[in-house]
Amino acid sequence: EYVAIAKEAQGASWGYTNIGIANVEEGNLNVRALPSKNGKLVGKMPKNAAGEVLEVIDAEATVDGKTVTEKWAHIKSGEVEGYVSMDYLLTGPDAKLKANDLVRTVAVVNVDALNVRDEASEESKVLTQVPKDAELDYVETVEDWIKIELDDQEAYVSAEYVTVKEKLDTAVTMTEL
Numbered sequence: 001e002y003v004a005i006a007k008e009a010q011g012a013s014w015g016y017t018n019i020g021i022a023n024v025e026e027g028n029l030n031v032r033a034l035p036s037k038n039g040k041l042v043g044k045m046p047k048n049a050a051g052e053v054l055e056v057i058d059a060e061a062t063v064d065g066k067t068v069t070e071k072w073a074h075i076k077s078g079e080v081e082g083y084v085s086m087d088y089l090l091t092g093p094d095a096k097l098k099a100n101d102l103v104r105t106v107a108v109v110n111v112d113a114l115n116v117r118d119e120a121s122e123e124s125k126v127l128t129q130v131p132k133d134a135e136l137d138y139v140e141t142v143e144d145w146i147k148i149e150l151d152d153q154e155a156y157v158s159a160e161y162v163t164v165k166e167k168l169d170t171a172v173t174m175t176e177l
Contacts, residue, residue: 031075049170050095057071071085105166114130
């Protein structure tokens with residue numbers, strides 16, 4: 001019975017089972033290969049980006065000649081997996097509450113190229129085309145059309161060719177930066 005409940009709860013928070021939110025004043029939270037401030041950078045979590053907390057560990061470090069214990073989280077966020085300081089990561093109920101404020105709805109393109117139109121009609125002017133897997137800012141569903149915001153302009157795409165879902169921002173790899 002408990003296993004069934006656990007499986008049902010898995011990924012219940014926007015695809016995360018144990019969500020962590022980057023809690024930095026500005027800039028990015030460094031994601032490192034090792035649980036140490038000297039660990040190689042493998043990515044960065046922008047302010048308010050989300051990740052799955054895989055485990056929390058204690059790591060010893062030397063600060064001003066003294067040995068101290070620091071808490072680190074082993075996380076997976078987007079294509080990045082590594083360690084972040086728990087000093088800058090919201091977890092537990094605080095992270096879920098913050099995520100509720102941060103989640104956004106997107107329309108993800110599921111065809112090779114999708115026409116973005118001026119109005120909700122196949123006869124309407126094509127403003128541009130967007131590639132597969134592009135994430136468009138969702139506004140509302142209008143019958144068989146999805147109203148989106150593109151470059152501060154409202155436009156439409158056919159609902160048949162997108163998947164509407166909620167999402168949180170994630171970390172970026174050093175290569176993507």
